[in-house]
Every structure is written in structure tokens, then in C-alpha cells.
Amino acid sequence: MAKIIIIDDEPAMVEVIATLCREKGHQVFPFNSAPKAVEQLDSIQPQVVIADIKMETMTGFDVLRHMREHHRQAAVILITAYGTVETAVGAMKMGAYDYVTKPFKIDELQLTVQRALDYQAALRENVYLRKELKNRYRFENIIGTSRKMQQVYNLINKVADTDSTVLIQGESGTGKELVARGLHFNSNRQHHPFVAINCSALPENLLESELFGHKKGAFTGAVADKRGLFEEANLGTIFLDEVNSMAPPLQTKLLRVLQEREVRRVGDNKSSPVNVRVVGATNEPLQPKLRDGTFREDLYYRLAVIPVEIPPLRDRLEDVPLLVNHFLQKQASAAGGEPKKIDPAAVDILCHYGYPGNVRELENAIERACALCEDDLILPSDLPPHIVSEAQGEKADQALAAMPVGQPLDEFIQQQERGYIEATLSHCKGSREKAASMLDISMATLYRKVEPKNRK
């Protein structure tokens, strides 16, 4: 049971909403004027405030602003008769939990209230879960408790201590490098070097001498002997990032290193043995490149002895709240001081976005929000606008998808109308006279609309 304040200057509307909330067992505090409700906030301490946007003297936005300043723990749901995207986005930006468009379906409002309450509970729980699961599910500083990430942890736990070659595949920003480091620092090679090289960053010949080293005089500019990264990484791990971009001649040389476990410097005629664990990463699936011959199949099977696939963030949005917490703490330890807080409405927006840039994009959004926000509380307005509008669109699409379609419009409108009349009637304890007056229609109209035999 929650305490819910309802504010609308139309008494009938307040009554209908109050009935719907009471039906779900909540304790309701109805008000016809916003200033009166605001006066009572301290003594009531509501979990949810439902307010109409369009009211005289103090609008729903004014109420929302007041709540954000003085009662941040309560979720605010706004009711709008217009439902324009601007109003909705404005409400969300200002930190409303959600909005409901009039006329709403009976269970729509009840569901929105329930989601707001569940959400508050989940946030409280996450703080607890974070501590609880710390050692069970956290692989170093890799955050995420989704099933998909747990599968990744299980796999890397199993293979960390082996010398098997690992190929990590995942879109840009999914944490491939983090996983590669996790593998190394959880293996028995952890006290030896971890050497990372991005294979797409250098032209072919430079990459070759970087990886394998060169002899003095091997090419113009090779003024002295140079050890390659494989030798640097001896006894440790070498991380070949974006190995998919490696040119075919180099692929052949890499294959030889993997097979023979020895490297030959450019310009040298003898090889020396290396003991290195190889971890590769690719941000595109390699199968098409195998098919068109741009990536050697035999090298692929050497590299992908253990393939690890990191799922994109959009497939594990349930990890977003934990990641948000993590990045807030990361920002705080970089800047010094306490981590900033984040408004639940902002977290909700972050949970409804598709993240083409994956975790890195989320991290950047949090960094930006920490820089923009005032009062140490991140609000929806501190998030990048494209994230807010896409999340808003996503929520609207979900609402649309939940609508029953395939019905003639007349029939749908009649159904809605009937639901509303029935709610009013039940509120008036079956008195048709009271209901008609509350609905501001004649008794005859009421009869016509509710008598089954008169329905089309």
C-alpha cells in the first residue's frame, strides 16, 4: 500500500482516479487545488503524486518543479489532455516519472502507478544487490548481472587459467578490452605483462615490425635492433585488438607464430621462442570475411579456440541501472567527493534507449550529465537530448503496441466510454443519478449508453 496524492481541479476526475487507486489498496489524498496539496506534502510524505498539467493558479509542471526541489523521493505522474510529444518530453525532462494521456484506460493509470512503485522498490533493492552480488558476479570491474553477462563471466572464469587462445567478439564499446584485461588479471600470468595493440591503427609494415620486432637495417629507419610486442609480452598476455583488420600477409605471419610459438624479427633469419597467451578481439563477425577470403580460415580457428561473445547493451538493458551507479562512482573518484545522485526518471530514460555505442556511450552520457547537473542530482534534462527523445519514442511505441488494434473505431470508442461510465457508476455505488450528474449527461443518455440491448 502506498500513499498517493491526487491533484486535479475537476472534482470528478479526482474522484475517478482516487477510486482507481483505492481499488488497488492505496491510501489516497485527493485535492482540487495544487497549493493546498503542496502544503500537506510534509505531513503526508507520499510515494506518488498524480497531477493534472492544466490547472489554474498552479499547473502540474509547477507541482513537478516543487516536488523535484523539495520531495525528490516521490514519483510524479502527470496527466495531460493534449498528449503532445512536446508536453510529454517536457514533463520527462523535468523529472516526471511518466505521464498519462486523458482519456486513459482504467488499467493504464493503475499500471503506471504500479510501475512507479516497482521502480522505486527496484532502485532501493539495487543498492542492496550491488553489495550482495559484488563477489559472486563481478569479474574485476566488469559490471552487469544480466543472464547474458553471467554467461560471459562463467566462460572467462573457466578459461582464464588456461593458455588457450581467446577471440572476443562484440560491437564497439561493449567492453572487449575490459574482458581481455579481466582474463589476464585473473590468470596465473597476472604478474607478467599485459600488452595491447590495436591492429587497425598502424599500416601493415609498421604493424609487422611492432608485433615481431626488426633487425637493424631491415628497412630504412631501422637504426637498431628492436624487440617486438610478442617478446615484450613474454610470459604474459598479448591483446590483438581489431584483429579483423589485419592484412592477409600479416595474418599468415601471425598464424605461424600461433602454430610454432616462436617469432622472427623483420629482417632476421632465425626465430626465438615466445610464451605468450594470445587474446584477439573483433568488432565485426568474422564469418563473412572467411567466406570472401579476406580473413584466413585456419587463422580464425587458431584464434577462436575459445570464442567469447559480448552481447550489445541493448540486449541487456537490465544492466543499465548498475552501470549508471558504477559510472557515477567512477566520476566521483576521478573528481573527488561524493558520487552524484540520479533522479529515477533519468534512470528510466536510460533504460529505454538502444545504445548504438554500447557501454561507452552510456559512460559518456553519465560523464556529460555529471558536468551539466546542478545540485548534485542528475535530472532527465542533463541527459543528451537524442537519448531522451528516443527513449520517449520507445515508450510511446510500447504503449501503442499494447493497444488492441483491428477493431472499428466506433466500437473502440464505445468500449472506452463504457469503461469510464462503469468506473463512475461504481464510484457512485451504482447510483445512476449521481453518475449522470458527475458525467454531466442526462439520465436518458446514461441509460442509453449502459443498457446492453441499446448497444450497437
Ligand SMILES: Nc1ncnc2c1ncn2[C@@H]1O[C@H](COP(=O)(O)OP(=O)(O)OP(=O)(O)O)[C@@H](O)[C@H]1O
Ligand atoms: N560491463 C562493463 N562494466 C563497466 N564498464 C564497462 C563495461 N563494458 C564497457 N565498459 C566501459 O566502457 C568503455 C568501453 O569499453 P571497451 O574499451 O572495453 O570496449 P571495446 O569493446 O573494446 O570497444 P571498441 O570496439 O570500440 O574498442 C570503457 O571505458 C570500459 O571501461
Ligand SMILES: [Mg+2]
Ligand atoms: Mg577496444
